[in-house]
Amino acid sequence: MGFCPFGAKEETMPLSFRGGINPDEAKKNSRSPLVEMLAPDFVTLPLLQHQGAVAKPLVRVGDRVLKGQIIADGEEGEVSAPIHASVSGVVKAIEPVPTPQGDSVEGIVIENDYKDERSPEVKPFSTPIAQTEPEEIIRFLRNKGIVGEDGLPTWWKIASARGKAKRLIVNGTECEPYLSADHRLLLEKAAEVVGGAKILMKALDCEKAVFAIADDKEDGAEEILKAIRNTPVFSIALFRAKYPQGDERLLVNSLMRKEIPAGKEAWDVGAVAFGVQTCRSVYQAFVTGMPQVTKCLTVGGECVKEGANLSVPLGSSFAQVIARCGGVLKTPKLLIAGGPMRGKAQGTDQVSVTKTVSGILCLDEKKKTEGPCIHCGRCARVCPMGLMPLELYRASVSKKIAPLRRYRADVCNECGCCAYICPSRIELVTSIRRGKALLAKEGEGKE
Amino acid sequence: MEWNCKTAAPYLNQEESTRTIMMDVLIALLPATLWGIYAFGSRALTIVLLSILSSVGMEALYQKARKKTVTVSDLSAVLTGLLFALCLPVGVPLWVVPLGAFVAVILTKQLFGGMGKYFINPVLVAKFVLHLLAPRYVTRLTEPFTKMSPFALWVSPEALADSVQTQSAWEALGEGILPQEGTLSALLTGTVPGCIGEVSALLLLAGFLYLAVRNVVTWHIATVFVSTFSFLNFLFPVSAQFRLESVLFPLFSGGLLLGAIFLATDYVTSPMTVGGKVMYGALCGILTFVFRLFFSAHLGLILAVLLCGGVGRYLDRLFIPRPYGVERKNAFLHLWNSLLAFLQKQGSQIKPLLKKKK
Numbered sequence: 001m002g003f004c005p006f007g008a009k010e011e012t013m014p015l016s017f018r019g020g021i022n023p024d025e026a027k028k029n030s031r032s033p034l035v036e037m038l039a040p041d042f043v044t045l046p047l048l049q050h051q052g053a054v055a056k057p058l059v060r061v062g063d064r065v066l067k068g069q070i071i072a073d074g075e076e077g078e079v080s081a082p083i084h085a086s087v088s089g090v091v092k093a094i095e096p097v098p099t100p101q102g103d104s105v106e107g108i109v110i111e112n113d114y115k116d117e118r119s120p121e122v123k124p125f126s127t128p129i130a131q132t133e134p135e136e137i138i139r140f141l142r143n144k145g146i147v148g149e150d151g152l153p154t155w156w157k158i159a160s161a162r163g164k165a166k167r168l169i170v171n172g173t174e175c176e177p178y179l180s181a182d183h184r185l186l187l188e189k190a191a192e193v194v195g196g197a198k199i200l201m202k203a204l205d206c207e208k209a210v211f212a213i214a215d216d217k218e219d220g221a222e223e224i225l226k227a228i229r230n231t232p233v234f235s236i237a238l239f240r241a242k243y244p245q246g247d248e249r250l251l252v253n254s255l256m257r258k259e260i261p262a263g264k265e266a267w268d269v270g271a272v273a274f275g276v277q278t279c280r281s282v283y284q285a286f287v288t289g290m291p292q293v294t295k296c297l298t299v300g301g302e303c304v305k306e307g308a309n310l311s312v313p314l315g316s317s318f319a320q321v322i323a324r325c326g327g328v329l330k331t332p333k334l335l336i337a338g339g340p341m342r343g344k345a346q347g348t349d350q351v352s353v354t355k356t357v358s359g360i361l362c363l364d365e366k367k368k369t370e371g372p373c374i375h376c377g378r379c380a381r382v383c384p385m386g387l388m389p390l391e392l393y394r395a396s397v398s399k400k401i402a403p404l405r406r407y408r409a410d411v412c413n414e415c416g417c418c419a420y421i422c423p424s425r426i427e428l429v430t431s432i433r434r435g436k437a438l439l440a441k442e443g444e445g446k447e
Numbered sequence: 448m449e450w451n452c453k454t455a456a457p458y459l460n461q462e463e464s465t466r467t468i469m470m471d472v473l474i475a476l477l478p479a480t481l482w483g484i485y486a487f488g489s490r491a492l493t494i495v496l497l498s499i500l501s502s503v504g505m506e507a508l509y510q511k512a513r514k515k516t517v518t519v520s521d522l523s524a525v526l527t528g529l530l531f532a533l534c535l536p537v538g539v540p541l542w543v544v545p546l547g548a549f550v551a552v553i554l555t556k557q558l559f560g561g562m563g564k565y566f567i568n569p570v571l572v573a574k575f576v577l578h579l580l581a582p583r584y585v586t587r588l589t590e591p592f593t594k595m596s597p598f599a600l601w602v603s604p605e606a607l608a609d610s611v612q613t614q615s616a617w618e619a620l621g622e623g624i625l626p627q628e629g630t631l632s633a634l635l636t637g638t639v640p641g642c643i644g645e646v647s648a649l650l651l652l653a654g655f656l657y658l659a660v661r662n663v664v665t666w667h668i669a670t671v672f673v674s675t676f677s678f679l680n681f682l683f684p685v686s687a688q689f690r691l692e693s694v695l696f697p698l699f700s701g702g703l704l705l706g707a708i709f710l711a712t713d714y715v716t717s718p719m720t721v722g723g724k725v726m727y728g729a730l731c732g733i734l735t736f737v738f739r740l741f742f743s744a745h746l747g748l749i750l751a752v753l754l755c756g757g758v759g760r761y762l763d764r765l766f767i768p769r770p771y772g773v774e775r776k777n778a779f780l781h782l783w784n785s786l787l788a789f790l791q792k793q794g795s796q797i798k799p800l801l802k803k804k805k
Binding site: 021023177249253259260261262319331333334335336340341342343344345346347348349361363365366368371372373374375376377380381384385386387388390406407408411416419420421422423424425427429430433 | 448449450451452454455456457458459460461463464465467468518521561562563564714715718719720760763767768769770771772773
């Protein structure tokens with residue numbers, strides 16, 4: 001294989017974990033190069049694009065804003081991330097808008113004046129990284145509003161992991177079907193990704209960095225290899241392409257043979273993972289000063305005319321992005337934000353692209369009838385967490401607490417492998433989620 | 448555009464469904480069925496078709512009458528019908544067939560909640576009930592290629608007199624009757640007396656290979672069942688003089704292969720963990736051996752697998768896999784380690800099976 005100049009041993013690669021699935025049906029669109037989408041007439045920016053507190057608007061209706069200008073921010077001390085204008089124009093409205101997560105939060109609507117005028121706030125980082133204190137990097141990243149695909153503000157993740165994480169993992173596994181934006185970034189912007197990783201390493205004060213890449217992206221790994229030549233602290237680890245390898249718990253398990261106990265985070269076992277896009281956004285923020293105002297995502301599904309990997313201005317609606325891809329061949333039954341395994345079906349295509357939307361899928365749902373559980377055991381064979389989903393399903397349906405506790409419903413990471421493999425098409429994730437809620441309520445009742 | 452987005456992730460499903468799984472089992476049974484029809488004549492075809500039609504018809508009628516969704520398209524009733532037919536000798540009166548279908552599909556399966564909710568194997572219950580109600584009819588095994596009327600409701604014993612045998616090859620061995628030339632190959636190809644589907648060992652094994660390749664059943668249950676059973680027959684041969692035959696004859700006659708490959712591996716009554724499957728297979732093998740000492744070949748097998756099926760699902764509890772992030776041994780290893788700890792106190796130097804996690 002030849003991809004491990006330093007670090008993990010060649011004979012143990014590709015790394016993997018127990019269980020997991022390999023959906024063949026959803027072919028990835030890795031051939032389409034990353035294309036920048038032009039900003040549309042209107043952008044609608046929800047003020048909550050991360051896990052944490054909602055940002056408060058800093059502008060009013062009628063104000064003229066410039067591209068990259070900060071328009072909303074959370075309070076000092078809150079886990080929050082600022083929102084920046086992705087176009088220059090006039091603030092048309094500040095009103096409740098739908099989010100891809102299904103909530104309704106305050107959002108700022110900006111009418112694009114097509115002047116693409118940059119804000120004077122957009123300034124590159126002045127000092128070389130080697131001479132910078134980690135706190136300054138963290139503060140700079142906070143001001144640039146960078147949020148990871150898991151919804152955690154990057155500055156907060158670095159601040160929490162500092163001192164505990166000895167190893168930085170750049171998550172290039174992109175295990176969800178259909179999604180290929182990360183793959184394109186590895187192929188086209190490998191140097192920027194590596195640059196971002198270097199900045200993150202400095203901020204985290206950690207010793208090693210590993211680029212975790214799935215073996216269906218070996219060409220991406222080659223590009224990274226070229227970019228990391230002569231840097232002994234970097235290495236590449238190749239993983240078997242399997243869903244859900246990108247889940248942090250499994251990444252840490254496959255790479256370091258450690259397990260993150262329930263309730264703890266990755267940095268409690270000495271590692272922290274950041275996505276490929278986050279690294280690139282960090283690099284861009286430092287080199288150009290531009291905050292996070294775009295999102296690289298994949299548009300796919302059988303109903304879309306031309307699937308593509310796009311760099312979309314934040315706040316564009318799903319409808320506009322789909323129109324950019326030639327529109328739909330026929331009305332999709334499902335419009336999904338994210339991947340088909342963990343994404344969320346949307347109720348309207350007027351919802352905006354936010355910092356956590358990794359894909360827009362227009363799927364034609366096949367008719368599936370749910371049958372009874374035939375006790376075949378396939379779900380238990382694929383569960384990456386080592387659980388027995390059919391027992392959890394039975395316990396959930398009969399609302400019994402004892403089996404939920406015995407079969408550890410709390411360990412479930414809702415990856416969906418069980419529901420994918422079930423021949424009776426049972427909605428296992430939904431029932432297990434209900435079971436988890438029951439268990440949590442029972443736990444609260446006791447305290 | 449607007450949607451009603453009630454569904455939740457994941458939005459992908461793999462191709463396999465309950466129907467395709469049942470279809471695979473039917474395909475695996477096809478060679479043995481076709482041979483049964485060829486060997487035992489058109490009466491066998493009548494029995495097979497009657498059984499399938501009765502099972503499907505009864506299930507559909509019951510579900511319609513109880514205002515439930517009719518689920519016959521998942522092919523499980525077809526499979527029950529076919530398996531039941533294959534367990535019958537060709538000389539049975541035809542009224543036995545719908546009766547058995549009724550016991551299997553209605554009494555054992557539908558009354559307890561339908562697919563997935565029964566607690567013992569329906570086909571085995573039907574066969575067992577018939578052994579109780581009409582023992583002579585279900586133990587009259589006839590030679591293959593005997594002419595018999597395909598539609599006669601009842602075949603008189605006189606008409607079959609020359610070709611009836613109620614003993615299988617190894618029972619004869621146990622009584623000191625020497626094995627004849629070619630008995631083994633006859634057992635393998637299927638020219639010995641027996642029930643419709645159980646005579647040809649090779650075709651049944653071919654079916655097993657198909658199921659294993661298609662990943663419908665894992666190899667554990669059938670293999671451990673057969674190995675344990677054969678091992679016990681090796682240790683306690685029915686005839687000390689003919690050791691090889693004592694191991695092979697019980698294996699290839701009396702419905703053992705049909706039972707081990709197709710009846711014991713029923714999803715609903717068998718465990719799903721690997722440890723559970725191994726234990727279940729061993730239990731089946733041991734019980735079949737023991738029961739066959741007291742009952743006839745068929746009844747012994749039926750009772751053994753029936754009882755094991757009753758506890759099959761509970762065996763999984765001993766082998767619950769270790770969840771991610773949880774430091775726990777499963778019950779079996781826990782017992783083993785406790786035993787070792789006890790022995791260690793008595794002064795022996797055995798190392799525990801599980802080392803402490805770093």
